[in-house]
Amino acid sequence: MTERSVYLDYAATTPADQRVVDAMLPYLTEHYGNANSMYRLGRDASRALEDARERVARAIGAARPDEVIFTSCGTESDNTAIIGLATAAGRTSGHIIVSAFEHHAVLEPAWRLGKQGFEVTELPPRPDGTVHPDDLAAALRDDTVLVSVMHGNNEIGTVQPIAELATLAHERGALLHTDAAQTLGKIDFDVAALGVDAASFSGHKIYAPKGTGALYLKGGTRMTPYLIGGGQESKRRSGTQNVAGAVAFATALELMDAERPAEGPRLAALRDRLVDGLLGRIEYAQLNAADAPVRLPHIANFVIPGVEGEAMLLHLDAAGIAVSTGSACSSGSLKPSHVLLSIGCPVEFAHGSLRVSLGRYTTEADVDYLLETLVPVVDRLRQMNPLYEKMVAGLAGAAD
Ligand SMILES: Cc1ncc(COP(=O)(O)O)c(C=O)c1O
Structure with missing residues (x-):
């Protein structure tokens, strides 16, 4: 532990x-x-x-x-x-x-x-x-x-x-x-x-x-x-x-209002460090609503194909990291996020969503620790997923 x-x-x-x-x-x-x-x-x-x-x-x-x-x-x-x-x-x-x-x-x-x-x-x-x-x-x-x-x-x-x-x-x-x-x-x-x-x-x-x-x-x-x-x-x-x-x-x-002039840009820079780091290190990961004209400085949401959000969350929790996934576990059934579905995210990808939200006490070291921890977690979960190769092949095909 x-x-x-x-x-x-x-x-x-x-x-x-x-x-x-x-x-x-x-x-x-x-x-x-x-x-x-x-x-x-x-x-x-x-x-x-x-x-x-x-x-x-x-x-x-x-x-x-x-x-x-x-x-x-x-x-x-x-x-x-x-x-x-x-x-x-x-x-x-x-x-x-x-x-x-x-x-x-x-x-x-x-x-x-x-x-x-x-x-x-x-x-x-x-x-x-x-x-x-x-x-x-x-x-x-x-x-x-x-x-x-x-x-x-x-x-x-x-x-x-x-x-x-x-x-x-x-x-x-x-x-x-x-x-x-x-x-x-x-x-x-x-x-x-x-x-x-x-x-x-x-x-x-x-x-x-x-x-x-x-x-x-x-x-x-x-x-x-x-x-x-x-x-x-x-x-x-x-x-x-x-x-x-x-x-x-x-x-x-x-x-909040008094500190926003400094805190807003600080959080936005941390968010960008997170987005660049995650997209650069995890193959096929995507930032949801990447084309949004205006976004909040403290929230970033990703789909990571080939992993279940809950599994990712539990592995990160074991490493002391608290993040959220879009899918909610209600009465035993795992429902993908209605938000992700509403913007056209396919159901199978919505299951692999990760929401990271930053705040007053977040540091660069926290973001870096998440990235260091997440990369091997995703690798491991993908290796255990028999459908991963197929999902990725579909993605590669879609990109062509
Ligand atoms: C957009 C939005 N509306 C409403 C709520 C509900 O707020 P509260 O937890 O204070 O009831 C939340 C909290 O998650 C929220 O994010």
Whole structure:
């Protein structure tokens, strides 16, 4: 067993930054009041909550602090936006467009609405991993009420032309929601510049703790609340607010924004080192969505023909490396990633996908260690695969 531990799965989650933890702790211990109580402890908590809201609103370019709703996670923000916006004002039918490579936190509520009277179009991205504005224009209808396209894809890291898509949606009278769980803090994010009506965020992707999130909802936009009860968050999200979590989220976001001018290029250089190193050393490996016009600095996704993603992951884990594969093991069946299939990746190759995502504590040595470890792992797995020669012959033929 190895002692070395290299974390390369920052798109799955990040460690909480110590500065974030330091900022939030007093709101768990000393200032623990319920932000809705009228006595001093409550007023202190409420002040901290509203201060956090203002800081988040400022960071994302919102017009007003009350456009920010604190939630428990990105999934809650997505569910609230999809269901709450589609069913606003008692609506029970209409047309919804979601991109086919959304996170399941968007797809599942859309599919549920599809069983309840709404019509859902899943818009495929192009092979470069981008939802093309012409394709959205063709899919929009007079009865389209909501369009949801993620800002940055969590598996392949491609960035979508949200401002253009929002303009098209608005021209046809539809709202535009974007899932920005992977982009907030990582690249410029400004709700006014993007022109979105709603946006979802997740705290644990930006070095705040798990169980924190936020939803941007443009002022004046009607939305049926998803969580109902005590009417907190201006009646849009009931439940006693997680004040410490809100403080953590605001602090984490400010740190991301402050450090991005140096951190963005650093991560992009590490990503390029990884991509060049992996493609140069592993025969037939490919970078997914290699032609994307804009990609996130911290995510790279590869297909490595002839190996199963899970086997690769377990061998890397044994060497102390944490990475991710596109295929998810659910109820015993190995399903290839819907994201890779949506960009035209053949099923047999989608099974051999590897997502590497970099972050605040990733070093060149970490990337080099992954490469050194991966090359012999892939060799070994390919030698054990009786179909490998055939797969590669097909590839060589396709290249001719
Ligand atoms: C694009 C995207 N949306 C939504 C989520 C869900 O966020 P959370 O884990 O905070 O519920 C994730 C997390 O993996 C994500 O990557």
